[in-house]
Amino acid sequence: MKKVIILRYSEIYLKGTNRGYFEKMLINNIEKSLKGFQHEIHREMGRYLVEGFNEESLDEILDRLKKVFGVHTISVAARVETGVDQIFEACKEICRQSGSFKVFCHRADKSFELTSMELAAEIGGKLIEAFPQLTVDLRNPSFTINIDIRENKTSLVFGEYIKGADGMPVGTAGKGLLLLSGGIDSPVAGHMIARRGMTVDCIHFHSYPYTNLQAKEKVIELAHVLNSYTGKMNLYIVSVTAIQEAIHKNCSPDYMVTLLRRFMMRIAERIAKREKINCIITGESLGQVASQTIEGMNSSQNAFESSIVVLRPLCGFDKDEIIERAKAIGTYDISIQPYEDCCTVFLPRHPVIRPAIEDVKAEESKLPVDELIAGAMKTLETIKL
Numbered sequence: 001m002k003k004v005i006i007l008r009y010s011e012i013y014l015k016g017t018n019r020g021y022f023e024k025m026l027i028n029n030i031e032k033s034l035k036g037f038q039h040e041i042h043r044e045m046g047r048y049l050v051e052g053f054n055e056e057s058l059d060e061i062l063d064r065l066k067k068v069f070g071v072h073t074i075s076v077a078a079r080v081e082t083g084v085d086q087i088f089e090a091c092k093e094i095c096r097q098s099g100s101f102k103v104f105c106h107r108a109d110k111s112f113e114l115t116s117m118e119l120a121a122e123i124g125g126k127l128i129e130a131f132p133q134l135t136v137d138l139r140n141p142s143f144t145i146n147i148d149i150r151e152n153k154t155s156l157v158f159g160e161y162i163k164g165a166d167g168m169p170v171g172t173a174g175k176g177l178l179l180l181s182g183g184i185d186s187p188v189a190g191h192m193i194a195r196r197g198m199t200v201d202c203i204h205f206h207s208y209p210y211t212n213l214q215a216k217e218k219v220i221e222l223a224h225v226l227n228s229y230t231g232k233m234n235l236y237i238v239s240v241t242a243i244q245e246a247i248h249k250n251c252s253p254d255y256m257v258t259l260l261r262r263f264m265m266r267i268a269e270r271i272a273k274r275e276k277i278n279c280i281i282t283g284e285s286l287g288q289v290a291s292q293t294i295e296g297m298n299s300s301q302n303a304f305e306s307s308i309v310v311l312r313p314l315c316g317f318d319k320d321e322i323i324e325r326a327k328a329i330g331t332y333d334i335s336i337q338p339y340e341d342c343c344t345v346f347l348p349r350h351p352v353i354r355p356a357i358e359d360v361k362a363e364e365s366k367l368p369v370d371e372l373i374a375g376a377m378k379t380l381e382t383i384k385l
Helices: 011-033 055-065 084-094 116-130 185-194 213-230 241-250 253-274 294-301 319-329 357-364 369-377
Strands: 002-008 040-043 047-051 073-081 099-107 134-136 143-149 154-158 175-179 199-206 234-239 279-281 309-311 381-384
Touching: 002 055, 002 154, 011 040, 011 047, 011 055, 055 073, 073 084, 084 116, 084 143, 084 154, 099 116, 116 134, 116 143, 175 185, 175 253, 185 199, 185 213, 185 279, 185 319, 199 213, 199 253, 213 234, 234 369, 241 253, 241 369, 253 279, 253 294, 253 357, 253 369, 294 357
Parallel strands: 099 134, 099 143, 175 199, 175 279, 199 234, 279 309
Antiparallel strands: 002 047, 002 073, 040 047, 073 154, 143 154, 234 381
């Protein structure tokens, strides 16, 4: 029996006259995810069938497809000629030998001699004969066997609905620049925004030699995990060592984090403008640390020269919720590796919690802002993933 993979979407159904655009982006992303695997993709009634693949690669193919945003559910099915005997043999292959079950049949081919209910009863009876320890439970079965009779005289038989990534196809909602630290929060923020269809690039700030090169490698590893969901990605790496040294030398230590965040935002804004990126994404969660107050966020955003949008998808999440998501997407174990990021350098004992803009600007006036930003931009390194 030939195996095929059924891919279904959900939210795209709501897109009306624009649905074709979203479907096209979804199929492009599916194709990209399967690069390197022999396969064919065919569209059938609001879903896609992947076939012609090497079944030895099935697990790896499924792992990739489960990361494609826009895919709602996935099933591995057997495709057989439409006939009671052929369908029964396929059902027997996936049927458990004990427990409660039901057979669900969808009959798109109305010329088939049995109705959906008649075929379900016929196949169910045959399965009980083959496996006497089975029992029928139409309301709360321990497993379901699904039969889909198509118009082309073939049928699809499958059991499991595998949860997909959901969301919208990447590339349908503009482009964002994620401030990617080595921590738990920012990779989750990037994943959440990509799940809504945004193409995501990343920027990382380091403080070598105060932080070691392993911290940089950790961030590259995090970017690779995000890239497995988003596809093509640029990772921009910028040194802020000179900026931190200047703040430490000239400004009140309580304003170190606040001032550093303003410099990060300015540098991110310049790269976003150069690369035609629509917004900046951060992993800030309201009240989680001293700098993540409304006043702290306002101070960071006040540094912009333009009206670029800042997205903070984690703002209403608590730490446990963020950790749970980090584990689910595969970034948590990397994020907790004990390599410090730049925000831990010259960390003040009592950072200002609710900075007033006038006080922040007074401290910042002690620094050659444009000169420091220009120096940081000269350290820019771009890694294409």
